Amino acid sequence: MxxxxxxxxxxxxxxxxxxxxxxxxxxxxxxxxxxxxxxxxxxxxxxxxxxxxxxxVQSLEDMFSWPPSWIPVNPTFANYAQFFQQENVARWFLNSAFVAISVTALQLFFNSLAAYTFEKRRFPGREPLFLLMLGTMMIPGQVTLIPAYLILKHVPLFGGNNLLGQGGHGWLDSYWGLIAPASVSAFGIFLLRQYMKSVPNELLDAARIDGAGSFRIYWQVVLPLCMPALAAMGIFTFTYEWDDFFWPLIIISSDNLFTVQLGLATFIVKNRTIWNLVMAGSVVATLPVLIAFLLFQRHLIKGIALTGLR
Amino acid sequence: MVAAPRSKGASAARDLLRQMRKEWTAYLFLSPWFILFSVFTLFSVIFSFYLSFHEWNILEPQKPFVGLQNYIQLLHDSLFLESVGNTLYYTVLSVPLSMVLGLLIALMLNNQIRARGLFRTMYYVPVVTPLVVAAIIWKWVYNGDYGLLNYYLLKLHIIGHPIGWLSDPNLAMPSVVMVSVWKGVGFQMVVFLAGLQAIPQEFYDAAKVDGAGVFNRFRHVTIPLLAPTTFFVAVISVIGSFQVFTEIFIMTNGGPVNRTTTIVYYLYQTAFKEFDMGYASAMAYALFAIVFVFTLLQLRYFRRREVEY
Structure with a gap:
């Protein structure tokens, strides 16, 4: 057809x-x-x-009405106000924003630095290291999940731990635990390296002859040429972190450290009845990623099509 | 005579060291990745393997080596076997359904139509919706007493009485599948659309000259030339569906009567509710093995059907 x-x-x-x-x-x-x-x-x-x-934007009563009213009879933003008045809710959004932005910034820097080194530098161990990275990309996250949890629990001198990593909760239930393990990604390095193949080596040589060091070449020559790739990857990383549920669920236990997704999920368990607040919360939890998508759509769709990033 | 090769080896080692020292910044640049990679990938993979051979409960001081006991127990654990069955059921329903739908929408959008970008965006909105939010919305849609789905199905006389979609043991998993399909189709559509647009028009023209009709052109041009894309989508979707968790956690909690308990959901319960990390690690390795086998099977299937024009 x-x-x-x-x-x-x-x-x-x-x-x-x-x-x-x-x-x-x-x-x-x-x-x-x-x-x-x-x-x-x-x-x-x-x-x-x-x-x-x-x-x-409906009252609970209107929301339960049959037939369902698609156009709100008495539209109100009270749900949003009420949702944000709940304990810690505003904090959840700050937490999510802080974690997602930190992870995105760190990943863009660390991933691109590693990608540059793998693609443009020649040093002993380059091939085996890269192959090792590729070879372990297929391992599902669940395999490394439990050790990662135990490692975080025993980070020395944090969260009440002693020098040997005993006694406290380490990086569990902390920003560190949310950010540090996610601050670099093999997949991101791989994709950026592919992209950097298009940066001509002559350009790097010219910069070297002009006396630029290796880091300066990366920072002033390679990075500016990778902006489209970095932009797409940045949005993806931010979205992924903002949406992530599993990892915060496992390592976070304090109410004030919840991310938005974790907060929402516990909110509906605790408040089974106030669906209108839940819906207001859901809208707000969707907005940042939805806006990012609508703004950078063209870029992102191309990225998805080329790489299968989601 | 003995000294010569040794000194040769020694000088090679010296050369290597000199080169490494000369390129020391390369190692510096890789260090953030390498440190996290060694801790959270290399060490973790090995440690998790080690755990799977121990009775390792966070709450117990004794963590004895038990050999293969965890793996043997898996084979006798009826809940684990059921969770494997549930996960396979989920995969068998969700992957083909979302692939067929994704391809259909892509085929429709691959025409010269107005507002193509708008259509694409609309179909993609669910992909952008956070999974937790999607699950919450659908929990409401599925609600037995005042859910949207029951309302419209009753109104259209498709059903005679309200249905508890998530509380009926036979309907719970298909209902969860619908949510995943809703959430994922947009992604598949975009990838298929890119694949379709990469097929040169000449192939269609040539097939038309040869007298091939619509169906034959689809069968002998589109399908074979789209195979790499299809393979990619299939592999990614299968891997993703074996790891399904969030929808289950929010909508059904593995119920009713464990009908939606998937491997990862059971693993989560075992590791982080009962803190039986040894047993959960064995489960993780079992999951790894299953995903690996399925990926290989798909690779072989698509290799066999590869064509070149």
Whole structure:
């Protein structure tokens, strides 16, 4: 079906003119059907999302009304205000923002520095190290999850631990535990290295002849040329960290250190009944990543298509 | 005679050292990655393997070596076996469904149509929605008493009475699958769309000259030339679906009657609720093995069907 209508449309005007009226009508029929299916699909896809927004500005009573009212009768932002008045809620957003921004900044720096070193420097051990990195990329996170937890628990001199890492909770239940293990990524290094292949070596040589050191070449020559890749990766990292649930769930236990996702998840367990507040919270928890996506869409879609980043 | 090769070896080692010292900044630049990589990947992989051979409970002072006992216990643990079955069930439902839907939407969008970008964005919105939020919204949609789904299905007379989607043992997993499909299709669509756009128009033209109809062109041009993309999407989706957790955690807590307890959910319970880290590590390795086997199978399947034009 899709292929046919594509033919009907993409063929040049002269061919279209030579076509009989019947086949053109048939092409138009296909096209109408295509739009109908696409629009119906969009409506189904967007409905739950739209419902979240509608419900977030309704009173609990209106929200429970049958039939469901898609257009709020008495729209109100009271839910949002009330949600943020709950204990620690504002703090959760700050936590998420702090963690996601820190991780993104660290990853952009560390990943690109490592990618540059792997791609543009020649040093003993380069090949085996890179192969080791590639070879371990396929290991599912669950395999390293438990050791990572135990290692964090026993970081010396943090969270009440002594020099031997005993006695306290170490980096568990702390920003350190959320940020440090996530501050560099093999996948990110790999992708940036691929991108850096397009940076001509002559440029680096010229900079070297001008007396630039290795770090300066990275900082002033290579990085500026990698901006598109860095931008896409930055958005992805931020989104991933903002959305992450599993890791905070495992290592964070104090209410005031919750991230937004963890906070929301516990909020609905504790408050099974105030769905309108939950919906307001959900909208706010979605906004930063949604806005980032809408702003940088073009960039991101290209990145997804090329690399499979999500 | 003996000294010669040794000194040769020694000078090679000296050369290597000299080179390493000359390029010391390279190691400095790699150090942030290398430190985290050695601790959280290399050491962790080995440590987790070590754990899987021990009875290792955080709360118990004794952590005895038990050999293969954890792995043997896995094979006799009916809940673990059920969780493997549930995970396979989830995968078998969600991966083909989201791939077919993703491809269908991509095929439709791969036409000269108006507002293509807008359509793409709309289908992609669920992908951008945080998983926790998606699960919360759907929990409401599925609600037995006042959920949207029941309302519209009742109104269209598809069902006669409200259904507890997440509380019915037979419907819970398919309901969770729908959420994952909703959340993931946009991603698959974008990847398929890129794959479709990479197929040169000449192939379609040539096939048309040869008299191939719509269906045959799809079958003999689109499908084979899209195979690398399909393989990529399939592998990524299968790996992801074996690790499903958040939807389950928020919507069903593994219930009703363990019908949605997946491997990772059970692993989470074992490691972080019961603190039985040895047993949970064995589970993690079992999961690794399953994912590995499935990836190899897919690789072989797609290799066999590879074509070149």
């Amino acid at each position: 899709a292929v046919l209508s594509r033919d009907a449309v993409t063929s040049s005007a002269s061919v279209a003119r030579r076509r009989s009226l019947g086949s053109r009508l048939r092409g138009m029929g296909w096209k109408l059907l295509l739009y109908a299916v696409l629009i119906a699909g969009v409506m189904i896809f967007i409905a739950p999302f739209a419902w979240m927004i509608t419900a977030s």
